[in-house]
Amino acid sequence: MNHATKTSIAALLASALLLATVACGNGAQNQSTPSTDTSQNTGVITVVASINQWGSLASEIGGDDVEVTSILTSTNVDAHDFEPKTSDLTALSKAEIVVANGAGYDTWATKSRGSESTLVSAAQIVGASDGDNPHLWFSKDARTGMAKELANTFSKARPELKKSFTERLKDWQEREKKLDLAMSNFADTHSDATYAATESVAYYLMSDMGVKDVTPTGYAQASANGGEVAPADLQEFQKLIEEKKASVVINNSQESSDATNMITGTAGKSDVSVVDVSEQMPEQYKTLLDWVSALMNNVIKAIDPKYNSASQSSGSTDGTTNGATDGQTSSDEGQNESDK
Template sequence: MMLASAACGIGGRKAGGDAQSKVVAKTGVINVVASVGQWGSLAAQIGGKDVKVTSILTSTGVDAHDFEPKTSDLTALGKAEVVVANGVDYDSWATKSLSHEATVVSAGQTVGATKGDNPHLWFSKDARSGMAKELAAVFSKVRPAKKAYFKKRLQQWQRQEKQLDASMQKFAQGHAKTTYAATESVAYYLMSDLGVKDVTPQSYVQAVMNGGEVAPADLQEFQELLEARKADVLVNNPQESSQMTNLLTGTANKSEVPVVDVTEQMPKQYDSLTDWVAALVDSITTAIDPEYGCTSDGDDADGEDSGEAQDSQDGQSEQSEQSDKTDASADAKDSDTSTKQKKYTTGDGDDASQSGNTKSGTEN
């Protein structure tokens, strides 16, 4: 009996050893599903050729706050190995009914934002930086053999973001007294990073945040502020349109206050979140100060193209992808700096006079 027990014991240890030896690290492309295109584009920048990214909400013609995912969207999320979400109640549908094996990367959790905070985190330099690092860490965890590659991609992204941040700081230092008003809170973080003060009437802000009707007196106060040109620029979200915001953008145009359209979702002409934010910065700074512009240094961009060319030797198209990004950024810069018109559009070409916002949960 003792011999039999010993034999069973040995057999048990051997079986356990065989089972452990069969646990092999996953290989192949990581299946990533993002709730919105802007975070999906960042995942693609960090993951490169080793990720396949599917973004659910990508249209600038859809109200993100009322978005309802299709069955196919939920199926894609359920099959994802990594889910990239915004959080802060902006896309709660994205993290429901997920596979237990899925890893969730949430912008809200990354920066500690909670319900009631402004949800448009992709416009925050801190959130973008935190998400880039978190994505690199998660990708490295699920594909340990690719850790060096993801680290390289992160460093490339950080150089681009550093260049963007430098241009924003330069503007902030030279325009300490600039102001803006907004029909909705989409660009709150972006304007804060640019150092531009929000002068939107608080009565209007509170009415919009509470989701109620804006009182005529509140609307009149906003109009008077624009007529007095107390704001250097009016920021408008064309995805949130109403007669009220049409009135405000019309008042701004008549009062020679520039109007800059800022959509919530990334327009299709941009291939990366970095390029989109850079184009918005160009548009806003040029609208405020047409003589200033926002010229970027091409040296780092050239270095990024060289790095991607090396990766493309593996049969990938990353070099052309980076070239497209550079071209898109350059085109946006040329377009923005070559005009001194009152209106600057960075969405899908929607007319500012036809757009605005009355939704709730819009913190300025």
């Protein structure tokens, strides 16, 4: 075999070896693509919510395609001092999606979520920061934003189910619109309505209803900062109630103190209705809108018992404007009835 022939054979072998190497490389690349696809999460989406208010909304939007666990659900626990259990932290670390309130209300939840989880935060959606009023579930803007974000997040996690999430979102939005209309109609016809609050839990709810806050500044600041109320501020609050400058007193049923007991007692003696509002959603409610609607109707009944909220809206669905109470209606209602 001459030199030219040997050179040709060597060239052919080299080419063959190169082609084999490329082919092997392509084969490995082709195998990795399906591997990446199959590693994507499938099945029911595991969702852990820090509080049941947002957990119930996640359940509404997700339906049977999500499995939601809410950590803080009791109305007998002070949410601001809540300490999660080890099992709670474990659930957060393993969740595919974590739903939190933010604004300093549930920092333990955002700190404990897994590095691979997706966070949906009400505070981030509305631009609230630590130190702002954290009771965002009572804000129509926060509820609407969270519903949209949950639908989008679920759709990204399970693209094949996007239609279902979108349909549930539309159904929810229709119910929210009717609730918003009922609040707006009340605001239009009760521009002089006022309230004073033992704690700022219902700030957003009352704002959406157009009811003005007349809580004494000193008392409100002490309450917001967790400080002790000065005797002069407490006396000012009591005088305001006695003179009926507040149409209703809003009391946080999960924040009890000597000061709040004195205020609610003064309201009872002065024939001013007290509406108790808890921070966590009571167990008798299945959805956030049902609860907010019941609270709205409790406030309306306390301010104007003759006002029919249902007739002021364009209809109602799922009890959003049916005037149902939630067991947290004015604590002095029975006393007022007995006095008549």
